[in-house]
Amino acid sequence: MEKAYKSSKLPAPTIERLAYYTRPLEIYLKAGIPVISSEALARHCGVNSAQVRKDLAHFGEFGVRGVGYEVETLLKEIKKILSTDREWNLCIVGLGNLGTALAENQNFAKRGYKFVAAFDSDPEKIGKYLPGGLKIHPVEKLPDLVEKLKIEIGVITTPPQQAQGVAELLFSAGIKAILNFAPIQIRSPECCIVENVDFSVNLENLAYHLENLFEE
Amino acid sequence: MEKAYKSSKLPAPTIERLAYYTRPLEIYLKAGIPVISSEALARHCGVNSAQVRKDLAHFGEFGVRGVGYEVETLLKEIKKILSTDREWNLCIVGLGNLGTALAENQNFAKRGYKFVAAFDSDPEKIGKYLPGGLKIHPVEKLPDLVEKLKIEIGVITTPPQQAQGVAELLFSAGIKAILNFAPIQIRSPECCIVENVDFSVNLENLAYHLENLFEE
Numbered sequence: 001m002e003k004a005y006k007s008s009k010l011p012a013p014t015i016e017r018l019a020y021y022t023r024p025l026e027i028y029l030k031a032g033i034p035v036i037s038s039e040a041l042a043r044h045c046g047v048n049s050a051q052v053r054k055d056l057a058h059f060g061e062f063g064v065r066g067v068g069y070e071v072e073t074l075l076k077e078i079k080k081i082l083s084t085d086r087e088w089n090l091c092i093v094g095l096g097n098l099g100t101a102l103a104e105n106q107n108f109a110k111r112g113y114k115f116v117a118a119f120d121s122d123p124e125k126i127g128k129y130l131p132g133g134l135k136i137h138p139v140e141k142l143p144d145l146v147e148k149l150k151i152e153i154g155v156i157t158t159p160p161q162q163a164q165g166v167a168e169l170l171f172s173a174g175i176k177a178i179l180n181f182a183p184i185q186i187r188s189p190e191c192c193i194v195e196n197v198d199f200s201v202n203l204e205n206l207a208y209h210l211e212n213l214f215e216e
Numbered sequence: 217m218e219k220a221y222k223s224s225k226l227p228a229p230t231i232e233r234l235a236y237y238t239r240p241l242e243i244y245l246k247a248g249i250p251v252i253s254s255e256a257l258a259r260h261c262g263v264n265s266a267q268v269r270k271d272l273a274h275f276g277e278f279g280v281r282g283v284g285y286e287v288e289t290l291l292k293e294i295k296k297i298l299s300t301d302r303e304w305n306l307c308i309v310g311l312g313n314l315g316t317a318l319a320e321n322q323n324f325a326k327r328g329y330k331f332v333a334a335f336d337s338d339p340e341k342i343g344k345y346l347p348g349g350l351k352i353h354p355v356e357k358l359p360d361l362v363e364k365l366k367i368e369i370g371v372i373t374t375p376p377q378q379a380q381g382v383a384e385l386l387f388s389a390g391i392k393a394i395l396n397f398a399p400i401q402i403r404s405p406e407c408c409i410v411e412n413v414d415f416s417v418n419l420e421n422l423a424y425h426l427e428n429l430f431e432e
Contacts, residue, residue: 010424012421013229015420015421015424016417016421018420019414019416019417019420019421020414020417023401023414024401044401081424082420082423082424083423083424083426083427084420084423088419088423090419096317097313097314097316097317097320098313098314098317100313101312101313101314101317102415104313105415107399107414107415107416108415108416108419111416111419111420113416113419113423152426153419153422153423153426176426177422177423177425177426178422179415179418179419179422183323185239185240185260193422193425193426195418195421195422197415197418198235198236198239198323199318199321199323199324199395199413200235200323200324200327200329201232201235201236202395202411202413203304203306203324203327203329203369203395204231204234204235204298204300204327205228205231205232205235205411206369206393206394206395206409206411207298207299207300207304207329207369207393208226208231208297208298208299209393209409210299210368210369210392210393210409211299
């Protein structure tokens with residue numbers, strides 16, 4: 001059964017929804033509520049309940065018709081699917097305001113994403129410590145530390161002009177997955193994955209719906 | 217024709233893809249390249265070319281079979297659909313590292329999203345100026361300034377405990393759209409839209425694909 005999850009490639013929007021489902025599930029689990037209905041799950045995540053049932057039906061029988069889903073079981077199964085039932089070591093390159101905000105984000109660590117190294121090229125920053133205790137290393141140390149600390153995911157928060165160079169450094173150090181916040185499209189070898197984060201896409205989505213709200 | 221775009225509600229993933237299509241189109245336009253193929257557009261955006269053709273077919277005849285799309289026309293049409301052919305006034309609440317990074321993001325302004333006011337509740341920050349020249353106001357001034365500066369979108373970058381209160385202040389000041397970076401789900405009235413940004417969803421997406429890369 002587990003093998004079946006892993007080998008079937010889920011489309012990105014499904015994975016995104018599954019990740020969102022874990023948020024209310026964690027709240028219910030913490031509050032000691034054992035069961036959640038598809039309607040409640042849908043409402044918390046801003047999707048419709050038919051979509052929730054369809055998404056969760058992919059993976060077998062999580063729910064009991066007319067009752068709901070067992071919170072603890074469902075959360076565990078989704079985490080297994082998303083591979084968030086383990087820890088990942090991350091590094092971050094570029095410690096401006098955004099990089100510092102991400103490195104300090106408690107939410108990442110809670111979900112198993114642990115920043116274990118930080119890099120910058122600015123001599124003013126190198127050798128200093130982030131409030132969370134992480135030391136800022138020169139980028140030259142990247143290949144060594146990636147190997148030593150078993151880093152699997154790189155996060156880029158440099159200015160756009162430096163992002164491609166940093167990505168290539170990360171790839172050649174053996175990293176296969178990059179989360180890129182710099183506003184450029186990073187070219188990557190076939191074996192690697194880059195996820196670009198562009199907040200203005202969120203704003204464009206809002207603006208589109210806002211325009212439609214007024215027209216109705 | 218224009219009316220037809222506006223009244224048909226496009227699903228969020230389509231809007232997101234359209235927003236991404238504008239990125240390479242802007243690069244081509246700047247470089248003076250008049251035509252782009254669906255394959256090139258797809259490659260730049262990490263989707264397949266059939267998806268590109270399907271998305272763009274929604275809006276009529278942008279392309280010429282076997283040749284490609286006229287860069288300038290296509291960009292103009294997408295901007296019209298996304299309502300990015302106009303300017304939007306934004307305010308930001310919470311000037312920690314993330315808030316400061318967003319307020320300084322040149323990309324937003326380039327796309328017509330202009331931060332015109334910044335708010336915080338920390339007496340240490342109030343009255344100070346951001347590097348870009350924006351003054352930090354106390355949150356009490358929010359209702360006044362939202363009206364005076366015709367602010368339409370609010371961006372929340374406060375700690376999670378304050379986010380719901382700030383959202384309610386924004387709604388009651390007449391704002392109908394919020395981009396929320398605080399790690400909580402914001403409750404909103406029916407007439408308003410909240411878009412929650414959660415970077416750990418991007419990490420979960422990466423981790424899922426990374427796990428699959430290794431298993432193949």
